[in-house]
Amino acid sequence: MRFASLGSGSRGNALVVEADADGSKTRVLLDCGFGPRELALRLARLGLAPEDLDAVLVTHEHSDHSAGVMKCARRHHLQVFLSHGTLASLPNDRGEPPQLNVIDSHKIFAIGALEIRPYPVPHDAREPVQFVFSDGRHDLGVLTDTGGATPHIVAMLDGCDALVLECNHDSAMLAKGSYPYHLKQRIAGRFGHLDNQAAAGLLAALDRSKLQHVVAAHLSEQNNTPQLARCALAGVLGCDMEWVGIASQDEGFVWRELI
Numbered sequence: 001m002r003f004a005s006l007g008s009g010s011r012g013n014a015l016v017v018e019a020d021a022d023g024s025k026t027r028v029l030l031d032c033g034f035g036p037r038e039l040a041l042r043l044a045r046l047g048l049a050p051e052d053l054d055a056v057l058v059t060h061e062h063s064d065h066s067a068g069v070m071k072c073a074r075r076h077h078l079q080v081f082l083s084h085g086t087l088a089s090l091p092n093d094r095g096e097p098p099q100l101n102v103i104d105s106h107k108i109f110a111i112g113a114l115e116i117r118p119y120p121v122p123h124d125a126r127e128p129v130q131f132v133f134s135d136g137r138h139d140l141g142v143l144t145d146t147g148g149a150t151p152h153i154v155a156m157l158d159g160c161d162a163l164v165l166e167c168n169h170d171s172a173m174l175a176k177g178s179y180p181y182h183l184k185q186r187i188a189g190r191f192g193h194l195d196n197q198a199a200a201g202l203l204a205a206l207d208r209s210k211l212q213h214v215v216a217a218h219l220s221e222q223n224n225t226p227q228l229a230r231c232a233l234a235g236v237l238g239c240d241m242e243w244v245g246i247a248s249q250d251e252g253f254v255w256r257e258l259i
Contacts, residue, residue: 001018001137001138001140001257001258002018002255002256002258003016003017003133003162003164003256004016004252004253004255004256005164005217005247005252006034006042006043006045006252007033007034007248007249007250007251008218008249009064009219009220009221009249010220010221010249011033011064011249012033012034012038012064012067012249013031013065013218014030014032014033014034014039014042014252015029015030015164016028016029016030016043016046017030019112019114020135021113021135024112024113025113026054026111026113026114027048027052028053028054028114028116028133029055029057029078030056031058031059031065031069032056032058032066032067032068032069032072033065033067033068034067034068034072035071038068039072042252045254046254050072050076050078051076054111055078055080055081055111056069056072056080056081057080057081058080058082058086059128059129059130059144059145060123060126060127060129060145061086061089062125065145066086066090070090070097071093073098074097077098079098079101080100080101081101081111082101083102083103083104083105083118083126083127083128084102085125085126085127086126086127087102088126089127104118105118105119105120105127105129106118106120113135114133114134114135115134115136116132116134117133118130119131119132119156121143121145122147122191123145123146123191123192124189124192125145130143130144130146132157132160135258138212138258139160139162140160140161140162140163141156141160141163141164142164143157143163143164144164144165144166144218146166146193147191147192149198149201153202154202154205158207159206159207160211161211161212161213161258162211162213162215162256163203163211163213164215164247165202165203165216165217165233166193166199166218167218167219167232167233168193168194168195168219168220168224169195169196169220170196170225170228173222173223173224173228174187174188174223177222178222179223187223196229196232197232200232203233204236208236208237213245213256214233214237214243214244214245215244215246215247216229216247217247219247219249226246229244229246230244
């Protein structure tokens with residue numbers, strides 16, 4: 001199994017997960033905050049085209065995660081998997097919808113060679129979910145857009161081989177920054193986003209014995225820096241700061257493989 005980011009942040013998010021079974025590849029896109037043209041350009045950097053994808057999974061309805069979902073799915077005949085709340089909260093979109101699959105945030109499902117384990121998270125959306133992906137040998141846990149780490153989140157991410165983990169903001173930078181008070185309260189609230197230290201605290205609570213990759217994701221361009229996010233996570237891992245990956249807004253990150 002391998003995975004790569006097309007971009008991560010408030011201007012658009014998308015993550016590709018690929019698994020291989022008996023020579024047949026399954027590729028899914030987690031979120032699609034980019035339009036069809038931008039999606040194709042970003043996929044090309046990974047050696048892929050939109051036609052190489054099998055499905056799109058949607059974590060929640062916020063536009064940086066969902067803006068391109070329906071257009072891209074219709075154009076490239078992709079299945080879409082999302083919760084009932086997310087589907088109900090998406091803006092009306094003209095044209096025939098693609099094949100929609102409404103998921104239960106507590107029920108495992110499969111797409112080709114991938115087993116997918118959704119789980120609910122506290123965020124200011126209608127019915128947000130995050131996901132753990134498995135090819136039967138390795139587990140990739142993804143967590144962005146959550147206001148805190150619940151016991152269920154810890155249980156879902158425990159013992160994963162790779163983690164893509166939200167490090168949205170540095171608390172001091174957010175407090176001193178130019179955002180209006182109500183927005184600061186939303187971001188730092190229990191249904192907002194994980195700060196660096198909260199992400200580090202979650203990481204510390206997990207079984208990390210099998211970790212091959214840890215990537216900090218969904219960094220605020222105004223209220224965080226890659227160095228601060230890396231420092232927080234590396235402090236828990238006891239590793240060199242550069243070992244911790246960064247999912248950037250413009251570049252995402254290139255393929256990372258689980259072996």
